[in-house]
Amino acid sequence: MGQYQFSKELKKETRWKRAELEPWVSTLVYTLIAAYFRLYRIGWSKSVVWDEAHFARFGSYYMNHTFYHDVHPPLGKMLIALSEWIAGFHDPEFAFKSGSKYPEEVDFVTMRVFNALFSIAVIPPAYWTARWLSYKPLTVHLITLMVALESSFITLGKFVLLDSILLFFTATTFMSLAKIMQLKRRNLEFSKEWYTWMVISGISIGCVCSVKWVGLFVTVLYGLFVIQDLAEKLFDKGISWRKYSKHWLVRIATLVFIPFVIYAVCFKIHFSILYKTGKGDSSASSLFQAQLEGTKISSSPRDVVFGSEVTIRSKGLSTKLLHSHTKKYPSGSLQKQVTTYGFFDANNNWIFKFARRDGRTLNNSTDHIPVRDGDAVRLVHKATGANLHSHEIPAHVSYQHYEVSCYGDDKIRDLKDDWIVEIVSQAFPKNQSYANEDRAVIHPLSTTFKLKHAVLGCYLASTGLQYPTWGARQGEVVCKFSGNPFDTSTHWNVENHKNNKLTIDEYYVPPASNFFEDFIRVNFAMAASNNALVPDSDKYDKLASKWWQWPTLYLGMRMSGFTDDKLRYFLIGNVFNTWGSSLAVVSFAFLTLYYIIRLQRQTLDCDYVTFWNYTTKGLYPFLGWLLHFLPFCLMGRVTYVHHYPPALFFALFVLGYMIELTVGSSRNATKHTGYAISFGLLLFTFWYFREFHQGMSGSKDSYKHLKLLPTWNF
Template sequence: MVDKKEVKVERSEPATPIEKANEGHVRGGFALSLAKCSTPLALTALSFYLRFYNIAANDHVVWDEAHFGKFGSYYLRHEFYHDVHPPLGKMLIGLSEYLAGFDGNFEFESGAKYPDDLNYASMRRFNAVFGSLCTPVAYYTATWMGLSYPTSLLVGLMVALEHSYIALSKFILLDSMLLFFTLTSFACMCKLNSLRHAQLTKEWSLWLLLTGLSLGCVCSVKWVGLFITVIVGLYTVIDLYRHMCDAQLSRLRYYKHWLIRIIYLIAIPCIIYVCCFKVHFALLYKSGTGDSSTNTLFQINLEGTQIQNSPRDLLFGSQFTMRSHGLSPNLLHSHPQLYPDGSRQRQITGYSHFDSNNVWEFNFVRKQKYDPNKMYLITDGVEVRLVHNNTRSNLHSHEVPSHVSRGNYEVSGYGHGAQGDDKDNWVIEIVDQLPSANPDFPDEDANILHPVSTFFRLRHKVLGCYLTSTGMSYPQWGFSQAEIVCKNSWSKRDKSTWWNIEEHWNPKLKIAEDYVPPKSKFWTDFVLINFAMASSNNALVPDPDKYDSIASSAWEWPTLHTGLRMCTWSRDTTRYYLMGSPFNTWISTFSILVYFFVMARIAYKWQRQTLTLTEDDFWALLIQGVMPFLAWMTHYLPFALMGRVTYVHHYVPALYFAILIFGFVVEYMFASANIYVKYPAYLALFGGCIYVYVLFAPMCQGLTGLGSNYLKLQWLPTWDIVI
């Protein structure tokens, strides 16, 4: 039922410039109604045609198809991999490959020619569907924002003819999926705004649900989806504040508003995100290239794992590798290189991949008497000395500050088997013991250290601190490997101080063939894989020793200072140049500058009381101007501020919101104009958009033959379309 207290009667006469901007979609007769019905269909047909046209012209692996096509094939082969992005988009790519009849055996090497029996065109069309559907979503978004019909048509046409959107839609990439779900998230928010007087109705609840579904999907394609989530969250907070200020609204109904938003906008997106990883883990049940990003239990349960069964009891003299339980689940590692400062002793790091420098040996502490003919078990509370197998240095700590994290001690490789001191000594503290997944395997002694199933800590005998993986990385002098320190830890549940033995070798002991390792826990795997994604993202920094010819800075995108060659630039190849439409990009960038003057003028007139802003005016201004601008900022500024390497395609979502800002500016400028000014201006904008698309169409539809044929496209010397 509609809450009668929330229903308000709209005025029939517009009283302000903001409301006058909404007149266009009210006036008009049958012709206008027919145009409004046919326009989205025509725009959608145009969008599909431009993105599907000649989609198979380049029969080689283009740009990031080398990554995402390969990731999709892993789902068909069920091999576990690791990437910096969540799995939804890549699972959809895997679905497209499955539907195309692909067997998963092509490696998608960069620039490689597609085999004749591989239906790569079908895979690309699957991706192009997402890019094509962005156009009707953009049109309806502008309509739901309250923009007039000509402005909505202009926004839809600009999205349909945007060169960068078309180019990205033609290949097996994530960008079209990301853009589509970003657009649907913002569109649903605009639709909710248009239904703000009918909240808690079935229609409003349906659109709130669709908003949550869109947010869940966009965040499950790329973490960039968090930016549009922030915008929807901000709008929701403003809307809830409106309800809080409503004295006629009961507290019970106010809490109901909170509850339904928490369920639809927080719980449902989180469920979608988690479920994507659940499916991701279920599909990738074989050992693959991404094993090293996970913990031991996850790896050993993969089909074809490299971790083999080993003797179940560890002795003094056993050789082993040990993996951290921290957010960076790396193997304890050392190498001959020294710390550049501090102790200047050998580096101790965490390294996730299999390497002979990961192997250590349990030795007795110095001056301890023992019978060399006896076998001594490694038990809870025993004192040990860890010796690196290759360098023969001792695992050592001392009161030297750690190199990256603060408040911890450096851990180093010191001396050798016969040389050292008491600071080489560590105490085993067993914290957990998991039973075998084989119910017939006998229970193991919880006081004895066992590979895989025993979780333990290493306490420094002298300092009392614990061997820890901080989750941070060393600079280039440490090969960007994980930082290992000695940390004062007051909680036994501090997982960063937990370790387990992964591989174990001892010729004196027999391998337990009937031992079945415990199953890993989903939530542990989920947290670790997300932290590994974050670590991989943070590692994508520019290499000062390597020139990246296709990288660009954020300031270059809204100015069109440069573009990006998506493939080899041979004249025998159909070539694609990723760059925004000069019309769309330059005019939308200019409109952002004009936007400030428009908002300043509205604020000035409102302060001078020459402009009256009603509640409806406020919401129109919010959804048409403020929210698109904030969305542009949240999608652009992070890339301008972050230290990671950036490329042209990172501006794709921000460009869309710049186009919406342009729509708002145009609407404001022509709201009060007479038809002899308004319609010629709109026709000029339509014509400019179409003309520039046609002129630069080869950039996204494919350049062929000699570069000299396209000299007319080289508007700026920084563009490398021709040379």
């Protein structure tokens, strides 16, 4: 009897140990599978592939400390720079031109392996997310294997890109949400584990938003759960107001404060590393540029006088230079366009002259008169000789404001060429010898001023919007009525200043720029650049695609040259994963509609467990897919296949839920058959189309059998 009891206890202990080990063993196995296919022949292509031309080059800017501008936050690119540092990359001459061969001394394999580690690291969060959301064991394995064998994830994971880094932090954020859901269900809120995972959530949110702004979508998903959770607690009479307030404070501290700090710190590090002048200077304020080593802003006389030649930069959220050219508006006044322009150009140069009403002209007796607060001035465009002008004609983008143009010359006299200088503020350097500079005079770099139209009473302003193609998509300049002294769209400063009759002050060191002002302006410059990425109807972009073509697999994307002598990669989703998940999200939408109709008719019989499973296993993954997919359906910017993988990641969970809902509760034979078919289709489609992510070489005719749809252009 004692021996029997001992044997029973031993079996029980063995089962317990097996249950404890199983998730860790499964995680390891799936991670190794993912690692094999992501690292397999990772160095086969010895050329710069697709967007390695952008992101590997951005990484090299950190190695060279040169300032650059991009549409994405800096964390992902700083991680790429870390991979280049690990690889020992120190070649300032190599420009990472798309399709060019990597020099022998560039260890691009190490750089790619570093990136692949993020793609591999997506697997553990995928497994534990499915487990913590209480999917059935077979569904957990299916979801994890779908993520491990997803062709688009593998392809993107082989190269130096941001996509795998973004997907990793998206996965960790969703995993954190799943864990918080589980802890809520187990009534473990305010436990040590709960606090830990709230902090991890904040770190993940901060990181995902610091790689790409696409990270905001999973942040919104987390936010929807927080809103639902706090709303439930608000009506829970068992929770005191003190405890409810504590819930708010913890969420603000972990889900708002921590992400913001991480995001801001990434930019602080970004600014600190990039201390040399570079191609991105024009996206920053004048004071920021002046701090850069080798700055293009030259020393100049300290007083701007009538007759001085200047460039004028907006201090609004889109910090560009006042610009004009010979092109004319296609409607309205039909006069020369006035814009803001983000690059250094001769058409940015203006000359301060006396106002029309003044009557004075520039001569030896007037060429040393400073431009002071309250002075009436005329700004003459140096290249065209035309005057900065406004009139009661609606602007071309912001119709509520007046158009600003360049009009006439020195001979054509129009009082609407006149502007009144209004000095807003003066910034003084640490050098006390400049503390007594005349505060009523415009000084380059340090004076913020406004230009008020002498006749209309409106202010010269940069709206931050862009003209259409007829305006070369340059920034819109208007004359707007603004009584708000803090309206920075009407604020300007002189950047470069030339006057051969004045003495250049070589000793002036401008004051340091304010980090948070630079932080805000660079982010708005990123937004403006992002909005500028619109399709050009006059050009055919063979890589671009439409949103509906991703879940239908209507198109894939060539990631390299596709001649027979090239090694070729074709970015497209796994057929089972993509078509299956597309069917799943549509089916789930109809299922939700069916539940809503039954709820309205009061015929829905749903207990708490069923509702919880529907919400956590179905609704939140569906919302994750929708939040990552819908914006690309609505936005006007150019889109590509690589924009879909984050949405696909969530869609795979919806597919797992719909399979589980269909066969998970059936008899063993039906259930196992259903899962076997799912696993079989996944493995078959993965292996059949493996050359898409492993690489294709030789004649294209050898791969004709892979052309499942006639639109696949490989």
